[in-house]
Amino acid sequence: MLIAGLFFASCASPGYERTDEGVLIRLDQKESTDSRLVRLNVVNSKIIHVSATPKKSFSKEKSLIVVPQEKFSDFSVEEKNDDVVVSTADLKAVVSLKTGEVQFFDASGKILLRENEGGGKRFDPVTVEATDGYALKQSFESPDDEAFYGLGQHQADEFNYKGKNESLFQYNTKVSVPFVLSNKNYGILWDNYSLSRFGDERDYAQLDETFTLYDSKGVKGGLTGTYVPGANRKAQPVVRTEKNIYFEDIKTILNLPKDFPFDGSKVTYEGEIEAKEDGAYRFQLYYAGYVTVYLDNKEVVPERWRTAWNPNSYKFSVNMQAGKRVPLRIQWRPDGGVSYCGLRALSPVTDKEQNKLALYSEMGDEIDYYFVAGHSMDDVISGYRRLTGKSQIMPKWAMGYWQSRERYKTQDEILGVLKEFRKRQIPIDNIVLDWNYWPEDAWGSHEFDKARFPDPKGMVDSIHQMHAKMMISVWPKFYVTTEHYKEFDRKGWMYQQAVKDSIRDWVGPGYVGSFYDAYSAEARKLFWKQMEDHLYPLGIDAWWMDASEPNVRDCTDMEYRKALCGPTALGPSTKYFNAYALMNAEAIYDGQRGTDPDKRVFLLTRSGFAGLQRYSTATWSGDIATRWEDMKAQISAGLNFSMSGIPYWTMDIGGFCVEKRYEKGQYEFNATGKENADYKEWRELNTRWYQFGAFCPLFRAHGQFPYREVWNIAPEGHPAYQSIVYYTQLRYRLMPYIYSLAGMTYFNDYTIMRALVMDFGKDTQVNNIGDQYMFGPSVMACPVYEYGARKRNVYFPATTGWYDFYSGKHLAGGQLLSVEAPYERMPLYVREGAIVPFGPDMQYTTEKQPVNIKIYVYAGKNGSFTLYEDEGVNYNYEKGKYSMIPFIYNDATRSLIIGTREGSFDGMLNKRTFEVVFVNKTNAAGIEKEVKGKTVSYEGSEIMIKL
Known part of the structure; x- marks a missing residue:
């Protein structure tokens, strides 16, 4: 000392x-x-x-x-x-x-x-x-x-x-x-x-705080706002001066022209802005409906869209000169009765500080x-x-395909969809029941509407008999009339502001309710107890924890949001604003493990926070839009979420909130059997999104109408149908690889969806590549996110060579190439030294034991891979009940060692065969052509194979 x-x-x-x-x-x-x-x-x-x-x-x-x-x-x-x-x-x-x-x-x-x-x-x-x-x-x-x-x-x-x-x-x-x-x-x-x-640290400022504004005639003081009603509307156009473009929540939209019919209208904000200092100005656009922004007569924001009730933010930066007046024009087409638009900016800071x-x-x-x-x-x-906290190993079935929609309205509907999957022999493991299965006026009761779901236990049993699992939506929300609300309220465990303000939701005539306080340990126990009493006995397999931000009301200003979700048991909501989803996940995880300690917990939540992975919880990206730019944004969103330390992420394949043109396209197709231009685009959008989704940690489709079942997207024989089914089947063939990655998240703290910078950081070219990524250690996924694209640019990191996944053709690293991307295929590549196991075709993850596994070994570098297996549904892996089989490839000797198996578990395959396919520059063996490899029997002892 x-x-x-x-x-x-x-x-x-x-x-x-x-x-x-x-x-x-x-x-x-x-x-x-x-x-x-x-x-x-x-x-x-x-x-x-x-x-x-x-x-x-x-x-x-x-x-x-x-x-x-x-x-x-x-x-x-x-x-x-x-x-x-x-x-x-x-x-x-x-x-x-x-x-x-x-x-x-x-x-x-x-x-x-x-x-x-x-x-x-x-x-x-x-x-x-x-x-x-x-x-x-x-x-x-x-x-x-x-x-x-x-x-x-x-x-x-x-x-x-x-x-x-x-x-x-x-x-x-x-x-x-x-x-x-x-x-x-x-x-x-x-x-x-x-x-x-x-x-x-600054919040984005209003335009008049950052710039001097001039209207369309050059008059100082504001921009010109022109509001033109849609066709067949009796209202007159409105022209007025706008000092700011700030209509971003249910409070500030009251400053829009009163009684103006916004749905279908055209709004333009135009004039000039004059910077007060030189430098880079950073803008935030907030929008619902269609919006395009031009600055200095250049399109700085190409048209973007969001549904009226769920706005989005987009950021851009422009260098400006002090005293120079620059034209600004915002073209906005509201798409709904209530819509939002805002543009704010940050004045420059030095590059060093930024x-x-x-x-x-x-x-x-x-x-x-x-x-x-x-x-x-x-x-x-x-x-x-x-x-x-460690990331738990998800149940093996969760690595398969999930089907969801907003929403299956009856018991017959959800069972009918699952039956159709089985009839068409399209693989599926999980089907999801979204919100409003309860009586209309009983949100939070955890009871089923008997008119639509007459036999909930029989429904779940039927799903299990068809070899699938069922996930159900459970919200932390309760109508004041329910007994469950009253049970929380008696203890002081309900947020009260929404009730005091009589906020009514969007269901039927609108009902008053609120959210429980997940920051209270005893409230968390009660939340699970209510689920345990009412839902768990039905045999439900997984929990979908929606609106866990918590989202008490859409589109409110930040201060009111805090009022709606507080005060918490720990203190002001201002102080504890971001951790609600973590607390709510703890309630379910601790609750189920206490009730049924041997059944793996699976949670899907719309929000998350640091530590979420310890509660066996995945996150999805919420109610995103059905636009190509939104699909692209999910790639960088998923990569950054994964690099936030939480390995399980997914999204609504196809997007949740749908442009009306796509809805109209399906209605017209159903009526006439003809594919119009919009519906043709819808099919291609979903095809590309499914291709991307098959190479995410979790593979899940969900959204509003049009429905997302493959046969509702396109008929059998259509290239969209064929491609979606192909990638679903491929996902199941890759299950030995994918489930081994799941094992690695626990044993090695691994990340499944990997930005290139994680594996190829010595190549500085990858620092800014957020639209292609590694799926595990071996496969590089390159989603296609532009309509009509049949090629895309792909960068091949320099520290290794690469093989085309489908053909086996070798490509050198360190180059940017325009590669083929036909409608039915997403570009996929495998790095040198990779070892990739393929299992059998399956309809669900437990249909077949992987008795015969085909192992592709890619020459050019030494490589290794460990095949992980366990019982798939319980926590015995925490007690040492699992097996690992190491595969080690030596490129100099062209030999593969299948090492001694480590560990064991109940039901383990003691005998199996491995068929090893060797891929090198002269043997372009791709997965799309049947290639015979060397077959060996394996009983757990080390084997060496010369390739």
């Missing part, structure tokens, strides 16, 4: 002391909002927890996202000049005794990350609902060649967040996770639950972040899961 440190500590003077977990630094505090205490706790040799506060002591509150950690003591503390150095086998953290600034170095002394000079910390006192706290900011320096990923799942189609801004809050289609992953092989887990921001790693939160007790280092991005994500 260092005597000087103890002396300073005992006097509460500037200095430091070593603690059991790390070091505590006391700073010379000049202002009451300066850092007073900085604490570094060593979690393990690669993870250090940094806390800072202006107060005399740190908060005692337990983290909601970090699980308890084993004590780690293998570190040293020493003083060097004016710094304290905390060292482990892998890291050095250097803290300034003068400023509290922290720097992180690897074991060789290479800097990994440093806080801004002086510490980069800011504390602004706030008081909410009589609770004191701080608005918090932490800034770090960042070199020019750094790239940032993670932050959850957002919809602006941004991939590398370097130099970007992102607001972190939960909303339909937007999932925020406060974890940043750097290509420098470190991550920052920001332990805060309030609305947060990455990058610029490119920093900066995190801001609206409310917290103190700055709390975890620095996680690693030798690779996978290693960093492993550290993240060390902190927030």
